[in-house]
Amino acid sequence: MSTPLPIEGEKVSLRPFVADELNVLWARRVATAASWMIGPNSYERLKSRVQNSGRFTDGWLFLAIDAGEELVGEVEARHIDRSMPPGVFELGIEMYEESDRGRGFGSETIALFTSYLFEDYRAERVCGSTSIENASMRRVFETCGYALEGIMRAFMPSTKGRDDYALYAITKREWAELPH
Incomplete structure (x- = not known):
């Protein structure tokens, strides 16, 4: 069974990105990313992900998070x-503005996306990680039923x-x- 996009929740909607959002996404990455994340082909990779958004392509499925009519992550x-x-998938999430955090958008996104992966992509296991200092994201995972499996020491450059x-x-x- 294939769930049509967008995927609608009470607070958020998950949908493919549109081409017009590419430059906004790129500006956000340049402003917030660590230098190791921006390489010579980074813009072209992001462009490809936006063009293929909504389809699982080259190992990636990339979706926008809207709250109301606003792109929030x-x-x-x-x-x-x-x-x-x-059957193993790893997920990642980014909420763009601090003011959008703590409003339930992340929890609902993780719940909707996890269901989508289990139902539409035959996932058997979904995992995600976050900095040990990111207490709010750790709560999101726990609220959604994810179990802490361990600590990956010195994992992410910062x-x-x-x-x-x-x-x-x-x-x-x-x-x-x-219960869902």
Whole structure:
């Protein structure tokens, strides 16, 4: 069964990006990304992701998060055939403005997107990670039923050197047992 896009929740809608949003996304990345994230082909990769948004292409599924009529963030799933077992997906989320955090947008996005991966992409396991210092994102994972699996030490480059990251995951069976 294929869920049509957009995916509608009470607070957010998940939809493909449109070409007109490319420059806004690029400006956001340049302003907020660590220098190691912006390389010589970064703009072209982002352009390709926007063009293919809404379809799982080259190991990526990339969607916009709207609240009302406003673009408030992005969510992505990754499944790289050469590096992940079948049925395993990793997700990432970014809420653009601090004022949009703590309003339930992240929790609803993770719940909607997790359901989408289990139902439409035959996921058996969905995982995500965040800085151990990001208490609000850790709460989002826990609220959505994800279990803490461990700490990945010195995982992500940062302005302070390298940050430890908490790894969370949920299985299809565990997801099915949760009240939705």
